[in-house]
Amino acid sequence: KIESMLWYVAGVTSQSGTGHAAGGRSRAFQMTTDGVSATNPGEGTVGTARNITTVEHNMEEIKVLTTALPAEYGHSGGGIMNIAYKGGTNQFHSLAEERYVGKPMIHRSYADPTVPGGTFSFHLMSANVSGPIKRNKTFFLFGWQRHHERSGNNENIDIPSPAMLNGDFSFPQSPVAADRIYDPASLTLLPNGSYSRTQFPNNQIPRSRFDPVAVKFLSLNPFAGENNRNNQTFYNSTGPHSNLSADTNKNSYRTGIDAKIDHSFTDKHKIFGRYSNARHRSMSGTWQIQLANPAFHYIGTPIPVDQRQLVISDSYVLSPTTINEVRLGWNRRKSTRLPESLGQNWANTFGIPNVGPETMPIFQTSSGGQFYFRFPEGETVDVNSNASFQNNFSMIRGRHTFKTGYELLKTSINSHLQDRPSGVYLLGGTEFPFTPNTGHPFASFLLGSVTRAD
Numbered sequence: 001k002i003e004s005m006l007w008y009v010a011g012v013t014s015q016s017g018t019g020h021a022a023g024g025r026s027r028a029f030q031m032t033t034d035g036v037s038a039t040n041p042g043e044g045t046v047g048t049a050r051n052i053t054t055v056e057h058n059m060e061e062i063k064v065l066t067t068a069l070p071a072e073y074g075h076s077g078g079g080i081m082n083i084a085y086k087g088g089t090n091q092f093h094s095l096a097e098e099r100y101v102g103k104p105m106i107h108r109s110y111a112d113p114t115v116p117g118g119t120f121s122f123h124l125m126s127a128n129v130s131g132p133i134k135r136n137k138t139f140f141l142f143g144w145q146r147h148h149e150r151s152g153n154n155e156n157i158d159i160p161s162p163a164m165l166n167g168d169f170s171f172p173q174s175p176v177a178a179d180r181i182y183d184p185a186s187l188t189l190l191p192n193g194s195y196s197r198t199q200f201p202n203n204q205i206p207r208s209r210f211d212p213v214a215v216k217f218l219s220l221n222p223f224a225g226e227n228n229r230n231n232q233t234f235y236n237s238t239g240p241h242s243n244l245s246a247d248t249n250k251n252s253y254r255t256g257i258d259a260k261i262d263h264s265f266t267d268k269h270k271i272f273g274r275y276s277n278a279r280h281r282s283m284s285g286t287w288q289i290q291l292a293n294p295a296f297h298y299i300g301t302p303i304p305v306d307q308r309q310l311v312i313s314d315s316y317v318l319s320p321t322t323i324n325e326v327r328l329g330w331n332r333r334k335s336t337r338l339p340e341s342l343g344q345n346w347a348n349t350f351g352i353p354n355v356g357p358e359t360m361p362i363f364q365t366s367s368g369g370q371f372y373f374r375f376p377e378g379e380t381v382d383v384n385s386n387a388s389f390q391n392n393f394s395m396i397r398g399r400h401t402f403k404t405g406y407e408l409l410k411t412s413i414n415s416h417l418q419d420r421p422s423g424v425y426l427l428g429g430t431e432f433p434f435t436p437n438t439g440h441p442f443a444s445f446l447l448g449s450v451t452r453a454d
Helices: 002-008 212-219 346-350 441-447
Strands: 029-033 059-066 079-085 093-102 121-134 138-151 154-157 234-236 239-241 244-247 250-264 269-282 305-319 322-337 362-365 380-397 400-416 424-427 450-453
Touching: 002 059, 002 079, 212 346, 212 441, 424 441
Parallel strands: 029 079, 362 424
Antiparallel strands: 059 079, 093 121, 121 138, 138 250, 154 244, 234 239, 250 269, 269 305, 305 322, 322 380, 380 400, 424 450
16 A cells, blocks of 8 residues: 555654554554545545545655644644655556465464464556557556455454253353353342342253244344354353454455546646546454344445545646645545345244334344344445645745645535444353352343343
8 A cells, every 4th residue: 555655754653553644643644646635535544445545556755744743734633654656658658467375375373273274365566558649749547456465364253062952051161160141030129128039050051041033033143153263162151252263354346446637738838637546345343253144233234435536736837946836636436334124024933023124123132232243233424535636836036946836625424324223232240240250241142131222
């Protein structure tokens, strides 16, 4: 990625992965292409799918400025990266390249006993062509780039064991006693004002007490089976941990194009226009290996991101020491998340009454944490855009350079935030009241013990 050049600049650090210049926040760093902002409009973030960096070979010059910035560079709290694109010439030029990394070229991680068994491939393909449309007058540049990546890593994760799926929370393999499981229906107010619950004998929940929603959910085969392939499983009072070892999967496809036209009216008057499109089709993270049923998968939902930019620049040399430039810019970034579970009436499938059909019901621990995996959520659509008009006037007088100009910038952000009309259900009630190291969220789920529903 072209922003990797930042790490060669003094004063830039990589905390949080997106760069801090001269101590400023990463979102205060500005990136421009041909003088027009190339970061996510309104948010200003530099990172994957956040800024327009299309075809690397189309970029001619990279300039990084930090600390005290020239007056014409705004919207930054510490640094700016300015990228200038190439243009065509009187000669035809072309280039094609592929960078490839295959699985036989990958070594295992130091923490893994073997190379992950999943798919791995990395391709970065680029091509461009440039030349004259009319010699000495009009020139073109067109470039294309494709980032094609499929990867996987070994991951160890927790899933319910067969014993837990049958209501057995005794965990005889644990070196310490299992956390006690109490019956939520037995809550009693004692004469002294305290509360009590009755423990299930041997920490085992009778199948007759399983909630119909839990029974239906488990019948849909949500969980992958245990796999202790690297002898990684261990037990404590809350049950098995890392009892599934498998290879994750993540697909990432990014395509960028640039098209640029340069035209010279005279030696003193020139204009160019460029259109760029960055198209991202990637999963939002690595595949949740604990899932056997992809219908419950959050990560598997793709997040299409399309970012477009248009730049028009008109330069006029008024005299050998006086130059004026007028520049128009436009950016638009659209990001969507549309889970396949939308409108499928999963609440009815689970048997949850009086709940709408819009989204997948979400089960969480009593503290709001993930319930073994992240469920699909609601629809999100973000459309960020800006339009700019700039005028820059430069004049040289002896040893002095004078600059003046202005920028008009209109930014809009339209966000359709995700809703969860089919409910978020927090699980609890199997603990002894106000007593730590008791209860278990999966036991609460089997019993249908919901402490809060939103």
